[in-house]
Amino acid sequence: MPYIQLKTPIPGPQSQALQARRAAAVSGALAQANPIAVRKAHGSLVEDVDGNTFIDLAGGIGALAVGHTPQGVVEAIKAQADELIHMCSIVANYEPYVALCERLNHLTPGSFPKKTLLSSGGAEAVENAVKLARRYTGRPGILVFEGAYHGRSNLTMAMTSKWGLFKKGFGPFAPEVYRLPLPNLYRTPEGMTPEQYVNWCCWNLENALTAHIDPSALAAIVIEPVIGEGGFIPVPHRFLRKIREVCDAAGAVMIADEIQSGSGRTGRLWAIEHSGVVPDLLISAKSLGAGMPISAVTGRAEILDSPHVGGVGSTYGGNPLACAAALEALAILTSPGFLQQAQRIEGMVRETFEPLKAEVPALGDVRGVGAMMALEFVRDPKSKEPWPEFAMETIRRASQRGVILIRAGLYTNCIRFLPALDIPEDMLREALGVVAGAMRETHQALAVGA
Known part of the structure; x- marks a missing residue:
């Protein structure tokens, strides 16, 4: 049937x-x-x-890598609703917020000390990551790529490609955002091999630090390891390694936007794990909450701790119900054989x-x-x-x-x-x-x- x-x-x-x-x-x-x-x-x-x-x-x-209404997530939300629906992490501490941050610190790539900041949606998390990178480096510039989608807030619209659908009529946009070509191998330019195309994109990335922005002004490079809204384009691993090299040389922060590609979607918990590249900050959302509104920035503790006290915050970020759902979703995603x-x-x-x-x-x-x-x-x-x-x-x-x-x-x-x-x-x-x-x-x- x-x-x-x-x-x-x-x-x-x-x-x-x-x-x-x-x-x-x-x-x-x-x-x-x-x-x-x-x-x-x-x-x-x-x-x-x-x-x-x-x-x-x-x-x-x-947002539903674990499917609609998985039993464990539903039960976790119901149990949490009986205890605490909302508090606001700015007002007081509560266990689900801390537990989820601890779990993400453990699960994201990198052997360095890590911390996490929770928020309500993907665009908010991207804005938090950019704020953290700018505060940590003391620099304004952000590099992004053609085909990228990072959100619909004013800053993230500036970072997002595809002007006609997402940006038409909404400007002016936030400044100090620079966009570069990304190696979409299906659209390798005529006369080039895919390898030559990736080589050119790597060269162009290095050249951008002369043509577009000086390394001393670059706060971060933000990349989706698999381009999402732009057409599910897997970024060649060599290009991801070049981004890591450029960030290291410039003293900039490498940010992996795993809002759509993360939380188990590609068969690893984070898509960037396929490449072996370790970002400084990783943004998660969508399937992290199994349908509940939650997002996170996880990464180097010194970057997360760089703003002044009160410099970050969110009324609903890390809501107890969403945290309970995310903890159960991560338990499902990391269960044997699921990914x-x-x-x-x-x-x-x-x-x-x-x-x-x-x-x-x-x-x-x-x-x-x-x-x-x-x-x-x-x-x-x-x-x-x-x-x-x-x-x-x-x-x-x-x-x-x-x-x-x-x-x-x-x-x-x-x-x-x-x-x-x-x-x-x-x-x-x-x-x-x-x-x-x-x-x-x-x-x-x-x-x-x-």
């Missing part, structure tokens, strides 16, 4: 009714990838208000879609690491001109057939897969089969039909 159970056309009447209420009450600027209204969810299955059951491959945009399931997911995605490149030429690339995989669509395999309409139409058709998806990519031409790591194999095969069928239909409608 299939996991997907559709009782009405999608969206159903109750979803449409709630959608009408949303349109009247909620900012129209808030996007929505799938036209359904959710009633409940467990594991990798989502039930809408019309009684339809979907397979979720979006995972709350990567190894990410490789199974990567293998199944590649096995499903790599052979489709010949049948559907618009499928230009299948890439990613572990349970962080993406498909990129192009109008022509040689020119690689982005085809965002193909991605969006495939998502629409898959949603109508019971699979929840979201797009990604600097050019909005990718579909990203962020399933729970413990999604059953037959459930994942069913969902990927639906996506493959939606791709074929889109190919017939947009390519052949054109």
